[in-house]
Amino acid sequence: MELWYSEQHTPNVRFSVKVNRTLYTAHSGIQQIDVFDSREFGRFLTLDGLMMLTEKDEFIYHEMIVHVPMAVKQDAKTVLVIGAGDGGTVRELARYPGIERIDMVEIDREVVDVCREFLPGTASGLDDPRLNIFYEDGLRFVRDKVDMYDVILVDSTDPFGPGEGLFTREFYGNCHKALKADGVLVNQHESPYYDYYADSMRRAHMRIREFFPVCKVYQAHIPTYPSGHWLFGFASKVLDPVDSVDTAAWNLLGITTRYYNTDLHKGCFALPTYVYDVLDGGRDGQ
Amino acid sequence: MNENLQRRAPIYEALIRTKRDRVVSFDVPGHKQGRGNPDLTDFLGTQCLSVDLNSRKPLDNLIHPVSVIHKAEEIAAEAFGAADSFFMVNGTTGAVQAMIFSVCKSGEKIILPRNVHRSAINALILSGAEPVYVNPGVDKRLGIPLGMDPDDVARAIAENPDAKAILVNNPTYYGICSDIRKITGLAHDAGMYLLADEAHGTHFYFGDGLPESAMSAGADMAAVSMHKTGGSLTQSSILLTGANMNSGHVRKIINLTQTTSASYLLMSSLDLSRRNLALNGKGIFAKVVEMADYARAEIDKIGGYYCYSHDLANGRSIFEYDKTKLSIYTLDIGLAGKEVHDILRDRYDIQLELGDLANILAILSVGDRVFEIERLVSALSEIKRLHSRDRAGMIDHEYIEPIVDIKPKAAFYADKSNMLLRDAAGMISAEFVMAYPPGIPILAPGERITGEIIEYIEYSREKGCILTGTEDMNVERINVVEV
Numbered sequence: 119m120e121l122w123y124s125e126q127h128t129p130n131v132r133f134s135v136k137v138n139r140t141l142y143t144a145h146s147g148i149q150q151i152d153v154f155d156s157r158e159f160g161r162f163l164t165l166d167g168l169m170m171l172t173e174k175d176e177f178i179y180h181e182m183i184v185h186v187p188m189a190v191k192q193d194a195k196t197v198l199v200i201g202a203g204d205g206g207t208v209r210e211l212a213r214y215p216g217i218e219r220i221d222m223v224e225i226d227r228e229v230v231d232v233c234r235e236f237l238p239g240t241a242s243g244l245d246d247p248r249l250n251i252f253y254e255d256g257l258r259f260v261r262d263k264v265d266m267y268d269v270i271l272v273d274s275t276d277p278f279g280p281g282e283g284l285f286t287r288e289f290y291g292n293c294h295k296a297l298k299a300d301g302v303l304v305n306q307h308e309s310p311y312y313d314y315y316a317d318s319m320r321r322a323h324m325r326i327r328e329f330f331p332v333c334k335v336y337q338a339h340i341p342t343y344p345s346g347h348w349l350f351g352f353a354s355k356v357l358d359p360v361d362s363v364d365t366a367a368w369n370l371l372g373i374t375t376r377y378y379n380t381d382l383h384k385g386c387f388a389l390p391t392y393v394y395d396v397l398d399g400g401r402d403g404q
Numbered sequence: 405m406n407e408n409l410q411r412r413a414p415i416y417e418a419l420i421r422t423k424r425d426r427v428v429s430f431d432v433p434g435h436k437q438g439r440g441n442p443d444l445t446d447f448l449g450t451q452c453l454s455v456d457l458n459s460r461k462p463l464d465n466l467i468h469p470v471s472v473i474h475k476a477e478e479i480a481a482e483a484f485g486a487a488d489s490f491f492m493v494n495g496t497t498g499a500v501q502a503m504i505f506s507v508c509k510s511g512e513k514i515i516l517p518r519n520v521h522r523s524a525i526n527a528l529i530l531s532g533a534e535p536v537y538v539n540p541g542v543d544k545r546l547g548i549p550l551g552m553d554p555d556d557v558a559r560a561i562a563e564n565p566d567a568k569a570i571l572v573n574n575p576t577y578y579g580i581c582s583d584i585r586k587i588t589g590l591a592h593d594a595g596m597y598l599l600a601d602e603a604h605g606t607h608f609y610f611g612d613g614l615p616e617s618a619m620s621a622g623a624d625m626a627a628v629s630m631h632k633t634g635g636s637l638t639q640s641s642i643l644l645t646g647a648n649m650n651s652g653h654v655r656k657i658i659n660l661t662q663t664t665s666a667s668y669l670l671m672s673s674l675d676l677s678r679r680n681l682a683l684n685g686k687g688i689f690a691k692v693v694e695m696a697d698y699a700r701a702e703i704d705k706i707g708g709y710y711c712y713s714h715d716l717a718n719g720r721s722i723f724e725y726d727k728t729k730l731s732i733y734t735l736d737i738g739l740a741g742k743e744v745h746d747i748l749r750d751r752y753d754i755q756l757e758l759g760d761l762a763n764i765l766a767i768l769s770v771g772d773r774v775f776e777i778e779r780l781v782s783a784l785s786e787i788k789r790l791h792s793r794d795r796a797g798m799i800d801h802e803y804i805e806p807i808v809d810i811k812p813k814a815a816f817y818a819d820k821s822n823m824l825l826r827d828a829a830g831m832i833s834a835e836f837v838m839a840y841p842p843g844i845p846i847l848a849p850g851e852r853i854t855g856e857i858i859e860y861i862e863y864s865r866e867k868g869c870i871l872t873g874t875e876d877m878n879v880e881r882i883n884v885v886e887v
Binding site for chain 1: 752774785
């Protein structure tokens with residue numbers, strides 16, 4: 119007997135991974151949580167049937183959501199992470215000694231518990247003493263925060279499910295309020311390729327741009343996400359992600375990475391023409 | 405309540421059987437289980453089109469129910485604590501009209517609060533019954549009409565002992581309940597029927613700790629909008645009757661105006677919603693109240709907004725408040741309710757039930773989740789941060805006591821002349837003017853047009869309310885009664 123995990127990337131496209139065995143399956147009351155073991159990708163976590171991370175390629179996502187903004191804002195002391203229950207984002211943040219406080223807001227405690235048990239590679243980050251975990255809705259958490267954070271990372275699920283509120287105008291407005299004057303907001307920005315994802319990506323981008331003068335998009339190659347081509351949004355009130363990055367200083371930090379490097383930092387903001395077109399009808403608006 | 409009985413859903417079960425039997429249809433509807441309209445089938449789904457059937461023997465007939473519809477109505481009557489129930493496919497509008505036609509003939513009087521839905525006044529136009537209005541009073545700060553004070557009802561009864569019935573909103577659009585038990589007692593002591601417009605009160609029958617339902621208070625008839633908070637399809641509704649009513653008479657009245665091709669989509673939705681509410685209603689509405697209370701607490705933390713609830717109760721014109729309603733007063737942030745309502749829709753993709761001049765109303769029901777509550781609260785927080793302004797220039801509006809010069813029917817059918825609304829002060833209106841929502845008339849046929857009313861209409865227009873009711877689609881001209 120063969121066991122396959124399949125994710126419907128579009129109504130007409132499926133992505134399948136051969137599964138050795140199921141390690142965990144349960145509904146948390148908020149979402150369906152599953153952990154599988156596979157030969158190709160090691161263990162992987164799915165939420166509501168959608169791929170969140172695999173042991174094999176999670177480094178790409180987590181390095182790119184963390185090191186791009188942190189290289190721009192190397193003096194960050196307070197960081198807010200929304201979502202990220204698997205711990206991978208916090209694991210990368212913990213490598214910056216200058217950070218004094220990391221607040222992580224995860225709506226589903228069971229995701230954290232399951233990851234601690236089955237995905238220790240990412241969940242190891244959750245033991246950092248600078249970390250405070252809040253189990254609540256991210257939208258609710260930021261509502262009363264004013265001028266508190268240097269960096270906000272939105273490591274959310276897709277905008278159809280519990281993460282929906284994290285792609286809304288009210289959320290980005292509240293993040294703007296919660297950020298300090300030279301703060302940086304990065305969110306996972308969906309994929310530009312399939313129409314369904316591209317549309318939510320474009321809407322998210324337009325909404326962020328209403329609040330932030332600097333609003334750019336960068337890309338990464340994540341093999342297990344729909345189309346493999348994934349985007350992140352970089353937003354700030356003042357800092358340009360390419361012009362204001364001090365690459366020499368970042369390299370001196372001695373953080374070893376497998377995907378991110380400071381050449382890639384500059385290169386990842388260069389996007390294919392069709393992506394510029396989806397984002398705002400052309401490159402000039404970038 | 406017999407739980408085994410409530411687990412049944414006879415109309416739904418009959419539709420499943422009909423589908424299973426693969427009956428060949430040489431009857432209407434012509435789409436023949438969707439085959440004749442592929443685009444519609446693709447849009448609504450094969451399952452939906454396959455049960456859009458016409459009345460036939462195994463499916464009974466709403467005009468003269470003897471089998472599955474009859475059984476479904478019997479079970480619904482039990483669930484609601486009524487003697488009989490009637491499934492309605494012409495909205496609660498149809499149910500309200502059937503109530504009034506059942507007990508008031510032409511020229512007979514009915515006592516009712518002025519803040520009734522237009523459907524009730526339309527029923528008076530059709531029947532020729534005469535309204536005796538009880539001033540519902542108004543909350544000065546919120547500008548919303550309230551319930552009926554039993555003393556005012558007693559006075560109206562004393563002055564009109566020949567009235568046939570009393571109509572009570574239970575609750576009003578804004579969630580305010582009168583003392584329906586006491587008013588029912590007053591009505592029955594005077595030999596009058598008690599009719600309840602429960603368009604917004606379905607949940608009273610199933611939740612704990614909610615205001616009293618009309619049937620449990622002893623009312624004779626109640627129009628219940630299952631589709632509003634009970635989960636059935638839009639336009640489906642239930643008319644309930646008490647033991648004093650002749651059900652054959654009521655059925656005959658309903659059949660005067662209701663379609664002979666009642667939709668099985670609507671009727672099965674009533675059947676399944678009743679089953680869900682009867683079996684799970686307590687838990688569902690406890691959760692709804694919990695969410696509404698949570699939203700009120702969170703919105704209070706933002707500051708500037710006022711979420712009213714049972715704190716309004718005064719034992720008389722506000723006997724109880726329906727805590728599932730999330731009503732929010734917005735004038736203190738310098739925005740009319742309608743303005744907040746429009747910003748939420750246009751900028752935040754959040755649709756509320758209504759925005760009037762000073763309030764917004766969010767309806768919470770069987771289908772809500774806390775995720776959406778968080779979005780609403782956060783959007784309100786942002787609207788205050790980004791759009792609030794000085795409240796100067798916002799008028800406090802008040803309930804305007806109508807001056808009824810002639811009966812609605814006489815005014816509706818009178819010889820008329822058409823003139824500019826702004827020049828019409830002193831004339832008698834032959835038409836309705838309403839701001840939608842809530843659809844409560846500012847002017848009804850037969851009422852005097854005053855300078856105050858014209859000013860109120862213009863202010864509503866300026867704040868973005870949708871005005872309706874007149875032949876003139878722009879509500880700039882009005883038909884007045886020629887005298």
